[in-house]
Amino acid sequence: MSDLNTASNLEKVLKAGHIGVTSECGPPRGSDADEVKKKGALIRDYVDAINVTDNQTAMTRMSSLAACVHLKLMGIEPVLQMVTRDRNRVALQSDILGAASFDIPNMLCLSGDHQSFGDCAQGQNVHDLDSMQLVQTVRYMRDEGKFLGGDDIKRPPKIFVGAAANPFADPFEIRVPRLAKKIACGAEFIQTQCIYNLDKFKEWIKIAADRGLTEKTFIMAGMTPMKSVGMAKYMKNRVPGMDVPDEIIKRLAGAEKGKQAQEGIDICVEHIQELKELNGVSGFHIMAIEWEEKVPEIVERSGLYPRPEV
Amino acid sequence: MRLKIPSNFRIIRVPCTGKVDVIHILRAFEKGADGVYVVGCMEGDCHFNEGNFRARKRVEQAAKILDQVGVGGERVKMFNLSAGEGPLFAQFSIEMDNIIRELGPSPIRVAKQKKKDAA
Amino acid sequence: MIIAEKKPIEEIIDEVKDFNRLLILGCNECVTVCEAGGKKEVEILASALRMYFINKGDEKVITENTLERQCDHEYLEELRSNIDDYDAIVSLACGVGVQFAAEKYLTTPLIPGVNTVCLGANEDRGLWTERCQAxxxxxxxxxxxxxxxxxxxxxxxxxxxxxxxxxxxxxxxxxxxxxxxxxxxxxxxxxxxxxxxxxxxxxxxxxxxxxxxxxxxxxxxx
Structure with a gap:
């Protein structure tokens, strides 16, 4: 995993053996680019790259690609998230080229939440490809320099390709085989679902490591600080595929009034510090949802600041 | 046992209320009936296991259609009793008669009469 | 089989209100099995429509018929000799049957009486679920x-x-x-x-x- 395939800073950091740090920024529900720029400016010095979500929870937002371009023009490295829900293979390949034309060097391939969760529940979904096939597509375009249709691409996209993994979704027994499939499809880095159940995560990554999978990809542990005990309960009970142990809820509930948010940050920092030492963890993906201003604190207190110059 | 019951209805005997279909109920209304009631065995006591449950569902279906076409779903009812309960049958008949008298004649009967008068 | 669901009567009433002579046309295949458009449903819809229009003082001539299949020339041809007796046909067949009839009888308006839902199975009494998207x-x-x-x-x-x-x-x-x-x-x-x-x-x-x-x-x- 030492040769560089792209100009991605994230790829360089990970391949140099540093613990990588990414965060995310959700584009606004409007056309004001300042919202993206502000979020970007807040966290740019504390991360190696910033994910830009693609109409998350199927709510219509500013396009991920456009928001990535805003960040890129500020000199911030984006990770373009792309879901297969809204675009067929023509549009996906075209957007990949569009991203590459701005030298956006990272992509995260996802299937996307079902449209029934969003504001267009009556809309069609596409799912021409699934997330694994999208990973294959980007790798094919980059490595073979060809479109899916077989024609040559002039200036193929140089994109570092990632996929998501959820160590906690059902059924557990296929969590590692599923990771293996994504790696076989060409996923060079993996960003996981938010981790709260450390024991289960450790079990997952151990099985993955035993299969040699952690040598084949960079696994970035997903971290989301809890703002309140209400959020923790919501995540536990309402968000599919989320595993929030009762200890977390108890600890947040036990915090002094007005200090739950700080407790949430503390838990997040402690988890990062613990997982940092874990074999197979190559980095952290900090998703502070509408709470980007806390990312610097989390990164600093976790001992991940300053970010390496590579 | 001589029981006083209203004399303004026709009894249509069926081997089991499970034999009663939605169309039988609708046809009765089409022909000018002001109301239809289906009297079945006690729930759980059907010789054919679920005949009376089927009948109840069909009565509900018929009621819905009667509502949709402006006749009124409250004109059709399902009652249950066991075979020996003659007085209960009489009571249901009186109950139904009262319901229908309160509702007045079926609009279908009124419309048909109007047409006949015009002819 | 093809799974269909009855359209609301109100919707059908709205589509047929301007025609005087209607044929309610069922199909003996899939829609019969899924209880949406067989002989029974033809009878029920015809009766309901008759009552609705009598009640409105707008009596219509409503004929009932159920073909072996509406997706086959052979059976649809049975209508040919009487086709001029109808101002419109309400077909309770799946979308295939409705169209096949429409293609055959060019000048007769065709109104679907069911919504065609999917290719599915009868999973339980009153429950039909999708299995194939062709x-x-x-x-x-x-x-x-x-x-x-x-x-x-x-x-x-x-x-x-x-x-x-x-x-x-x-x-x-x-x-x-x-x-x-x-x-x-x-x-x-x-x-x-x-x-x-x-x-x-x-x-x-x-x-x-x-x-x-x-x-x-x-x-x-x-």
């Missing part, structure tokens, strides 16, 4: 006999997606996760090893995407 290129041999195209809300060919929880789909607790069913089958077949085979990018040209589909059999044409 994608034109069957993958069941590789998915334990359970179809991810019709039964996964995202038709994910390498599933399950992250939304699978306790064997249910993220869209509803009442919907099974197709990939959970696939995994259960693979396990029962002792073929869990097959799970890691990657399903290639699918050729959807045999699906709706490729335009109207036809099957031509020169070997049976006369």
């Amino acid at each position: 994608c034109g290129s069957c993958v069941l041999a590789r998915t334990g006999g359970i179809c991810p195209v019709s039964r996964c809300a995202k038709r994910v060919l390498n599933g399950p997606c992250g939304g699978s929880t306790n064997g249910k789909c993220e869209i509803s607790k009442d919907v099974d996760c197709a990939w959970q069913l696939i995994l259960d089958r693979l396990k029962a077949l002792d073929k869990m090893g097959d799970y890691e085979k990657i399903a290639p990018i699918k050729d959807w040209s045999t699906d709706r995407a490729g335009g109207p589909r036809t099957v031509t059999r020169e070997d049976v044409k006369i």
Whole structure:
């Protein structure tokens, strides 16, 4: 995993053996680019790259690609998230080229939440490809320099390709085989679902490591600080595929009034510090949802600041 | 046992209320009936296991259609009793008669009469 | 079979109100089995419409008929001699039957009396569920006999997606996760090893995407 395939800073950091740090920024529900720029400016010095979500929870937002371009023009490295829900293979390949034309060097391939969760529940979904096939597509375009249709691409996209993994979704027994499939499809880095159940995560990554999978990809542990005990309960009970142990809820509930948010940050920092030492963890993906201003604190207190110059 | 019951209805005997279909109920209304009631065995006591449950569902279906076409779903009812309960049958008949008298004649009967008068 | 669902009577009334002589036309095949458009449903709809229009003082001539199939020339031809007796036909067949009749009787308005829902099975009394989307290129041999195209809300060919929880789909607790069913089958077949085979990018040209589909059999044409 030492040769560089792209100009991605994230790829360089990970391949140099540093613990990588990414965060995310959700584009606004409007056309004001300042919202993206502000979020970007807040966290740019504390991360190696910033994910830009693609109409998350199927709510219509500013396009991920456009928001990535805003960040890129500020000199911030984006990770373009792309879901297969809204675009067929023509549009996906075209957007990949569009991203590459701005030298956006990272992509995260996802299937996307079902449209029934969003504001267009009556809309069609596409799912021409699934997330694994999208990973294959980007790798094919980059490595073979060809479109899916077989024609040559002039200036193929140089994109570092990632996929998501959820160590906690059902059924557990296929969590590692599923990771293996994504790696076989060409996923060079993996960003996981938010981790709260450390024991289960450790079990997952151990099985993955035993299969040699952690040598084949960079696994970035997903971290989301809890703002309140209400959020923790919501995540536990309402968000599919989320595993929030009762200890977390108890600890947040036990915090002094007005200090739950700080407790949430503390838990997040402690988890990062613990997982940092874990074999197979190559980095952290900090998703502070509408709470980007806390990312610097989390990164600093976790001992991940300053970010390496590579 | 001589029981006083209203004399303004026709009894249509069926081997089991499970034999009663939605169309039988609708046809009765089409022909000018002001109301239809289906009297079945006690729930759980059907010789054919679920005949009376089927009948109840069909009565509900018929009621819905009667509502949709402006006749009124409250004109059709399902009652249950066991075979020996003659007085209960009489009571249901009186109950139904009262319901229908309160509702007045079926609009279908009124419309048909109007047409006949015009002819 | 093809699963259909009765349209609300109000909708049918609105479509037929300006015609005087109606034929309510049922079909003896799929729609009979799924209790949406067979002989019984023809009788019920005809009776309901008669009552509605009598009540409105707008009596119509409503004829009932149920054909063996509406997707076959042979049976649809039975209408030809009387076709001029009707100002419109309410067909309770699936979308196929409605169109086939419309193509055959060019000057007779055709009104669908059912919504055609899917290709499915009668899972339980009063419950019909989708099993196939007629994608034109069957993958069941590789998915334990359970179809991810019709039964996964995202038709994910390498599933399950992250939304699978306790064997249910993220869209509803009442919907099974197709990939959970696939995994259960693979396990029962002792073929869990097959799970890691990657399903290639699918050729959807045999699906709706490729335009109207036809099957031509020169070997049976006369």
